[in-house]
Structure formats: structure tokens, C-alpha cells
Amino acid sequence: MSFGQGGPPWGPGDGSPQGRQPYGQQQPHGRQGPATPDWEALATASEARGRKRRWALLGGGAVATVAVAALVATLVVRANSDDPKASGPIGGVSSSSALPEDTTAPAPSFSEVAPPPPPDPKEFVSSAEKDKAPLTAESLYPGRKLTVGDRVYAKGALHRTAECASGTQGALGQVLTKHGCEQLVRATYRRDGVAVTVGVATFRTAAVAAEVKEESSGNIASLAGEGVPTFCRTTVCRSTANAYGRYVYFTVGGFTNGDRVTKQDRAVFTTGDDVAEFTLRQIHRRGVAQASRAAATQ
Structure with missing residues (x-):
């Protein structure tokens, strides 16, 4: 179990579900009285779970913010770098893979017939x-x-x-x-x-x-x-x-x-x-x- 977030989800009483309680507020072992909900304990547990979700959301947002900032910084550095390798296209594509030049011009043709030798x-x-x-x-x-x-x-x-x-x-x-x-x-x-x-x-x-x-x-x-x-x-x-x-x-x-x-x-x-x-x-x-x-x- 996690420290500070209650004991087992199921108590030793009559088998009914029991909410998680903060550390030090567990019910004593043994038989209990009638199954009356402990409203204060339920409220405390709900508040603890809310705080946990908020911290998780805040932590995930911070990580995403850091990742976006790192990506922006990387792009800025690559854009301002004098290194020709650093200024290449994103994704590692070599700059040499540019589009081919226009190849529609006809290639020169040469006659396959040899000129006759000069007369003797x-x-x-x-x-x-x-x-x-x-x-x-x-x-x-x-x-x-x-x-x-x-x-x-x-x-x-x-x-x-x-x-x-x-x-x-x-x-x-x-x-x-x-x-x-x-x-x-x-x-x-x-x-x-x-x-x-x-x-x-x-x-x-x-x-x-x-x-x-x-x-x-x-x-x-x-x-x-x-x-x-x-x-x-x-x-x-x-x-x-x-x-x-x-x-x-x-x-x-x-x-x-x-x-x-x-x-x-x-x-x-x-x-x-x-x-x-x-x-x-x-x-x-x-x-x-x-x-x-x-x-x-x-």
C-alpha cells in the first residue's frame, strides 16, 4: 500500500467495502458495530485522491511544457547554426536528396555510322x-x-x-x-x-x-x-x-x-x-x- 493513503480496501467486518483512510485512522481489528458510513473518513479520502490527480495533471503538464520548450530550442539552434549538417532537413533527410534537375531536355545524339575513310x-x-x-x-x-x-x-x-x-x-x-x-x-x-x-x-x-x-x-x-x-x-x-x-x-x-x-x-x-x-x-x-x-x- 502507499504510505499515507489508507489500508486495505476491504475491512474485516461484514464484508462491505470500506473507503481508504489516512495513515493512523484505520479502524481497530475485531467486530464492529452496525455498518454506519464514516462520512468524515470518506471525505478525507476523497480529498486525498483529488490532490493526487491534481499533482499528476500538474506533473504531466510540466513534462509536456518542458518537451515543447526543448523542441523549440532545438529548432532555433538548428536554424541559427552555421553547421551545414545542423541546418539540414528535420528527420535526418540529407540535403543531397533535393529534387532532380529538369531532365526533359533531349540528350545529344550521335550517328552510329562512321564517316568513310579518306581516299587513298x-x-x-x-x-x-x-x-x-x-x-x-x-x-x-x-x-x-x-x-x-x-x-x-x-x-x-x-x-x-x-x-x-x-x-x-x-x-x-x-x-x-x-x-x-x-x-x-x-x-x-x-x-x-x-x-x-x-x-x-x-x-x-x-x-x-x-x-x-x-x-x-x-x-x-x-x-x-x-x-x-x-x-x-x-x-x-x-x-x-x-x-x-x-x-x-x-x-x-x-x-x-x-x-x-x-x-x-x-x-x-x-x-x-x-x-x-x-x-x-x-x-x-x-x-x-x-x-x-x-x-x-x-
Whole structure:
């Protein structure tokens, strides 16, 4: 039982309910008189219970007041705090969970079709079907001189013919005719008593040109004129043969005074190599120019 709030709710008398009495006011044990209500005791007990309820209500109200005050203080502190974590949304929701940005804008699209590769210049000089640019002696060997590094070569005579065998010596004419030579362009360059004639023969395809290069024998005929005397007709000279695409280009070089060429005559070798390299570059330029025009129309 609670101290100061009476004894057992049931007395030892006749079994009738008895109100709770304050401490020290309990009825003595044993038989009692007639069951007359103790009005004073009932009033005292009722007053005690009323006080208890009032204290309970007051205590609960105080607790609620303290809780509300604590919540308000917490909100004020969170609102005034410089800590970014403290200023986040109530309930522990991270500020990073903001609404997503507008995603209605269409995403960029990219074509899945790869652009075609640039045309190969060599392809345009490998067959007569694609190699349509005009070919002349002047377009292949322009200007009045050829400069390679510190070496300057004066240009001599030029010649172009569809009778390819007429510009050859030995068995080379037969090889050109056999494989259907279309034309033969020749040019001569000279420097310090050395002269070189270069001849360019064209065929239908690169495959035919490769066969001509492998089967070639004899020489291209040297081209005199424009200050260059006849050379390399009755003496030993250096000759070469190369192919690029449908073009086969030959050189024959030696001394303008008729001397024999030996392996030690570096000037003859250098002149022939310079003229042959220039010829290769000119043929390649034809391919580049035609490939560029084709790319522009794609």
C-alpha cells in the first residue's frame, strides 16, 4: 500500500467495502458495530485522491511544457547554426536528396555510322579508270630546273609519244609494247657534265606495270637537246626501273663527254636518284590531287 493513503480496501467486518483512510485512522481489528458510513473518513479520502490527480495533471503538464520548450530550442539552434549538417532537413533527410534537375531536355545524339575513310591517293594512280587527270610532259616536269637540297639541275628537252618503243633501246621496246604501253614521257636533266634522261610509261593497271618492271631489259633512250649532247648510246651508263601504281619510270644517266660510268662515279648515281625521286613524287601528287577532289564530293 502507499504510505499515507489508507489500508486495505476491504475491512474485516461484514464484508462491505470500506473507503481508504489516512495513515493512523484505520479502524481497530475485531467486530464492529452496525455498518454506519464514516462520512468524515470518506471525505478525507476523497480529498486525498483529488490532490493526487491534481499533482499528476500538474506533473504531466510540466513534462509536456518542458518537451515543447526543448523542441523549440532545438529548432532555433538548428536554424541559427552555421553547421551545414545542423541546418539540414528535420528527420535526418540529407540535403543531397533535393529534387532532380529538369531532365526533359533531349540528350545529344550521335550517328552510329562512321564517316568513310579518306581516299587513298595511290588508288587514283593505280588504274586508268580512276586516273583521269590529263598527263603531259610539262605537267609532270614543270619549270626550267630541278632543285634537290643544294643541288640544282637544269632541265633539257621534253618528249611525249604514244609509240612507246620509239623511245627505247634494246629489248625494252618489245616489253612495253607487249603489255600495252599507253604513252611514254621523257625529260632530261643535267649538272656538271652529267646528264640523266627519265622516261615514264603508263599502263592500264598497277598489276601490268609491276609485270613490266620485272620483265624490263635494255634501256630508255637518252633524250638530247636544249644544250645536252647525245649521251649513253655507245658507252656504259647507269640505268634503273621502278613502278608506282600504273606507272613505270626508267632512268639512264652518264657523262655528256661519253666516258664510261663506274661504281665510283657518285655524281652519276646521285643525279639519277634525285631525278627518279622527283618523278615518284610527281606521280604521287597526281593521286593526292584526284583523291582530294573525290573527297570533296562525298
